[in-house]
Structure formats: structure tokens, C-alpha cells
Amino acid sequence: MSQDDPADEWLAAEFAGVAALPVPLTWGQSTLWTALHRPGLDQSMVSLRRVLPLPAPSDVDSALTAIGALLGRHSSLRTRLVATGGTPEQIVAAHGAQPVLLVRADPGDEGVAARVANRLSIDPVEHGREWPQRIAVVVAGGAVREVVVVFSHTTVDFLSARIVLRDLRLLFLGVPVAAPAGLQSADIAALEGSGTHARRARRAVAHCVRGYARLPQQTLPVLGPALTPRFGRTAMVSTAADAATRLLAARHGVSTATVLLAAIAAVASAWSGNPVVGIFTMVSNRFLDGYQDAIAKLNQLALTVVDLGDRPDFAALLPRVWRAALDAYQHAYHDPELMRAAFEAAGFPYATGVSPHCYVNDFRLATDADLTGRAVDEAEVRAAMDATTVTSAPGYEHFAWLTRVEIVDAPGGVRMILTADTSVLPPQAAERFLRGIERLLVDAAYRDVPWPFTV
Numbered sequence: 001m002s003q004d005d006p007a008d009e010w011l012a013a014e015f016a017g018v019a020a021l022p023v024p025l026t027w028g029q030s031t032l033w034t035a036l037h038r039p040g041l042d043q044s045m046v047s048l049r050r051v052l053p054l055p056a057p058s059d060v061d062s063a064l065t066a067i068g069a070l071l072g073r074h075s076s077l078r079t080r081l082v083a084t085g086g087t088p089e090q091i092v093a094a095h096g097a098q099p100v101l102l103v104r105a106d107p108g109d110e111g112v113a114a115r116v117a118n119r120l121s122i123d124p125v126e127h128g129r130e131w132p133q134r135i136a137v138v139v140a141g142g143a144v145r146e147v148v149v150v151f152s153h154t155t156v157d158f159l160s161a162r163i164v165l166r167d168l169r170l171l172f173l174g175v176p177v178a179a180p181a182g183l184q185s186a187d188i189a190a191l192e193g194s195g196t197h198a199r200r201a202r203r204a205v206a207h208c209v210r211g212y213a214r215l216p217q218q219t220l221p222v223l224g225p226a227l228t229p230r231f232g233r234t235a236m237v238s239t240a241a242d243a244a245t246r247l248l249a250a251r252h253g254v255s256t257a258t259v260l261l262a263a264i265a266a267v268a269s270a271w272s273g274n275p276v277v278g279i280f281t282m283v284s285n286r287f288l289d290g291y292q293d294a295i296a297k298l299n300q301l302a303l304t305v306v307d308l309g310d311r312p313d314f315a316a317l318l319p320r321v322w323r324a325a326l327d328a329y330q331h332a333y334h335d336p337e338l339m340r341a342a343f344e345a346a347g348f349p350y351a352t353g354v355s356p357h358c359y360v361n362d363f364r365l366a367t368d369a370d371l372t373g374r375a376v377d378e379a380e381v382r383a384a385m386d387a388t389t390v391t392s393a394p395g396y397e398h399f400a401w402l403t404r405v406e407i408v409d410a411p412g413g414v415r416m417i418l419t420a421d422t423s424v425l426p427p428q429a430a431e432r433f434l435r436g437i438e439r440l441l442v443d444a445a446y447r448d449v450p451w452p453f454t455v
Contacts, residue, residue: 009104012097013064013135015071015078019094023189025081027201028285028297031336032154033081033088034351035400036124047121048151048161051113054172057143064100066171067135067147071098073177074164076155076185076295081127088127092186101136103148113138113146120150127154147172155185157299159284164295182293192335204334205342207327211305212348215278219356219402220271220424227422233393234420234430239413240384241438243376244445249369251445252315254322256367259441262321264360264405265306266314267436270453275309278357280401281325283332301359302332311451314444354421359404366409378446388438390431393417 025033036046058066071077078093101120105112120134132155138146147168151161163182170177183191191197245263249256265277285291285298304325312320336351343350375381399419406417416437418430425433436455443449 009102011060011064011100011102011137013067013071013100014095014097015068016095017072017075017078017093020075020092020186022082022089022091023186024193025088025090026185026188026296026298027192027333027335028157028300029081029088029090029154029185031300032297034336036154046124046153048153048156048158049117049121050149050151050161050165051117052147052149052165052168054145054147055169056173057141057145058172060102060137060139060144063137063144063147063172066168067098067100069171070164070168071131073167073181074184074295076160077133077164078131079155079185080129080131081154083128090186090189096131098131098133098135101134103136103138105138105140107140109140112140113148116148117150120148125152125154127152132156153297155297156295157284157297159286160295160297163293182295183290184294185296188291188294188296188298198335200333201335201338204331205339207331208303208334208339209342209346209348211303211328212278212343213346214276214305214307215357216272216274216276217356219268219274219277219358221273222423223426223429225423227426229395229397230422231396231399231419232422232425232427232430233395233417234390234427234434235393235415235417236388236390236431236434236438237410237413237415238385238388238438240381240388241416241441242410242412242414243371243374243381243384244438244441245414246369246371246374247376247445248318248441250371252318254318256364256369257362258318258322258325260362260407260437261304261325261360262306262314262317263437263440263444264358265304265321266308266317266440266453267433267455268358268403269306269308270436270455271433275307277306277308279304279306280355280357280359281328282361283329285333288333298333300332300334300336302328304328308451313451314440314449314453354402355400356402359401360407361404362407364407364409364414381442381445385438385442388435390434392427395419395422 075092080091081088082091116136132152134150136148137144167177245256245259248259269277280301282299283302340350402421404419408415
């Protein structure tokens with residue numbers, strides 16, 4: 001890493017496990033591998049930063065032993081992606097050593113772990129040379145208090161990272177991790193070469209091509225010349241939108257994710273005038289037997305086609321979006337090379353240029369509709385809209401999507417970050433777009449909202 005400091009103290013956590021023959025990338029890995037070679041990649045798509053506070057202080061040698069045992073247990077964590085002749089493969093090592101950065105901190109410095117995580121994630125991972133994670137231990141008061149792990153998203157997804165940290169916590173506690181490790185990345189690649197998976201992939205590809213054929217290729221109207229950087233980022237934090245989302249989910253028997261997806265689709269349709277809206281979402285793809293505990297990058301994009309051609313009210317739109325999203329989730333697991341060939345045969349763009357459609361990525365950890373402790377009276381929720389904040393963040397010159405909405409947790413509310421081409425959503429328009437989502441949610445929580453959905 002270019003961010004190495006001469007004063008850094010690097011240690012090594014030795015590991016031993018079982019080697020495996022080289023295997024192709026998984027379908028999820030292949031999708032991200034293509035994205036890695038596109039200009040302007042957002043590094044946040046590739047790095048998963050995690051901080052594990054230890055249940056009890058540990059000495060450094062014990063920490064290195066636990067980290068080594070973790071890599072010995074999970075072959076995905078000792079797998080490099082090596083491109084031979086232009087074709088990448090997974091190479092699993094039987095033994096080796098994980099570099100571990102030792103960081104000494106004052107006992108009262110609570111922000112050191114986050115700073116270390118940011119530092120370790122700055123430089124792109126050299127997948128052919130590095131292990132797919134960078135690790136640091138934070139020592140304060142003479143003992144290890146926290147472990148920082150920055151995972152490469154090429155090898156693990158969010159659920160995998162959670163399982164890995166669970167195992168690491170048990171290893172630090174000295175508790176034997178008795179259950180066998182779940183499927184690893186190389187195991188998934190082998191399964192994807194089977195006939196059953198090939199048939200599933202063909203069905204998924206056919207479904208996506210049919211859906212894409214229904215979408216308009218001109219989505220949001222151009223409002224003016226693009227700014228510099230071309231893609232702006234606008235963030236809204238709203239307590240009112242969070243409460244309204246939970247109310248709608250509870251009343252209509254759908255998930256909060258469905259409610260938010262419907263609101264975004266409705267506003268996008270109203271803004272563009274298009275009766276059909278295409279929204280891409282990220283799907284975990286853990287529905288197959290054995291995949292629940294897999295340590296691999298399984299998540300892939302799914303296409304949700306939302307048809308508003310008959311001008312439904314918002315209450316009628318919710319079950320429609322739920323069914324469309326479920327259909328998309330069932331067809332998200334696919335071979336990207338097969339998808340590429342099918343899109344090109346149909347004359348559709350695939351992983352090139354800027355997609356004219358919207359990508360919605362819901363990062364929230366808590367997606368339930370629990371209203372405990374939240375104000376739900378209409379007057380209180382509407383008053384909370386006055387406290388909604390909208391701020392700007394550094395943008396990008398290059399980006400893969402015309403619009404992207406990220407949804408993350410915020411204290412007492414929800415944060416939506418809109419990344420958009422400034423030719424269609426310059427800063428003031430981007431704020432109106434986000435506030436339109438909030439207003440629609442709050443209005444729909446307390447009364448029927450008919451078509452057209454105003455913004």
C-alpha cells in the first residue's frame with residue numbers, strides 16, 4: 001500500500017489450511033471484476049470496512065494466533081485473484097502469512113480505529129498479490145482493544161463479512177468454532193459450473209432481457225449542461241421519512257424496502273413522465289441450500305420493472321412493487337458472461353457507458369417496521385420534516401449510473417444519498433427529487449395519494 005508510513009509496525013499472522021486447484025471466478029466476482037476495470041470506480045464499492053471491538057483485552061501474540069486461525073478456517077480469505085492470459089482465476093493458498101498493522105493509541109482515542117480503516121481502504125487492492133483483506137490491531141493501555149478489517153468486496157459480501165467477524169470474535173474468546181465452515185468462494189465457483197446452475201442462469205438471463213426490453217432508454221430529461229464534476233452527490237437525512245416508511249410497511253403488510261423502492265419509482269416516473277421505470281437493486285443470492293453461511297461474493301444486481309401505466313394510487317403501487325421486486329430477486333443469480341452475450345444479441349448495452357436507469361442500494365442494518373419510541377402522530381411527523389437536512393458531498397467525474405440512491409441508517413431516521421448526472425439533476429433539482437420522496441412517503445402514510453405523484 002502506498003499509504004505505508006516508515007514508522008509503521010507490521011506483524012505477520014501465519015496461517016495453514018488446505019489448498020485447492022485454481023478455479024474460475026464466481027459469478028458475483030466476475031461482475032465486480034468487470035466493474036474494477038471501468039473508469040471512475042467508486043472505491044466504496046470494493047472495500048468493506050469493519051471494526052471489531054474485542055470482548056476482552058488481548059495480547060498481541062494471541063491476536064495474531066486468532067487471525068491466523070481465521071484464515072486457516074476460511075479459504076476465501078487466503079485466495080488471490082490472478083489474471084493469467086487475461087482470464088482471472090482464484091488461487092487458494094495452503095499456507096502463508098497475513099500482514100497485520102500494529103497501531104498504538106492512547107486509551108481515550110475512540111476514533112483511531114475508524115481512521116485506520118479509512119487509511120487501509122484508500123488504495124485499491126492488488127488482487128493478484130495481496131490477500132483479500134487488510135487487517136490492523138489497535139493497542140491501547142498495553143493490550144489489543146480493537147481489530148480493524150478492510151475486506152475486498154471481490155471475495156466477500158456483507159453477510160460473509162458478518163460471519164467472518166463472528167468467527168473472529170469467538171476465536172478471541174477462546175471458544176472453539178465447532179461447526180464446519182460454510183461454502184467458500186472456490187466451492188461456489190465449482191457449483192456454478194454444474195448443469196443445475198447453468199439452467200438457473202439461463203432463466204435469469206431470459207427474464208432480465210425481457211424486462212430490459214420494456215424500459216425506456218431516455219429516462220430523466222436533460223435540464224442543462226453537466227457541471228464539474230459531472231456526477232453530484234446529495235444526501236438527505238429524514239426522521240419523517242423513516243417514520244412514514246415504517247407506518248406504510250406495517251399498514252400494507254410489505255417490507256420497508258418495498259415502500260422505499262415504490263416511492264423512488266413513483267418520483268422517478270413523475271419526474272420523467274415515463275409509465276415504466278427500471279430500478280436495479282442488489283440481491284444477496286443466498287436462497288440456495290448451503291449458501292446461507294457461504295464466505296463468498298454472491299450478491300448481484302437484479303432488475304425490478306415497475307409499471308405505472310394504469311396510473312395506480314400509491315397504496316395500489318405497493319403490492320405491485322413487492323411482486324416485481326420478488327420476481328427480480330428470484331432471477332438475480334446469473335452468469336454475467338451469459339448476460340453480456342444475451343444483451344449484445346438483443347442490441348442492448350451491457351456494462352458500458354452510463355446506464356440511464358436508477359440503481360437503489362439499501363444498506364440499512366435494521367429494515368423492520370417497528371415503531372416503538374417513534375412519533376407517529378401526523379402533526380408530529382409533518383413537523384419533523386422541518387428538521388430534515390440536505391447536504392452535498394464530493395461528486396465523481398465518472399460513474400456507471402445516471403442516478404443512484406443509497407439508503408443507510410441515520411440516528412432516529414434514514415439517510416438517502418442521491419448520486420446523479422448533473423445534466424439531469426443539478427444540485428437544486430437533486431434536493432427537490434429527495435424531498436419529493438420524503439413528501440410522498442409522509443402524505444401516503446396518512447391518506448390516499450392518487451396519480452399523478454407530484455414532485
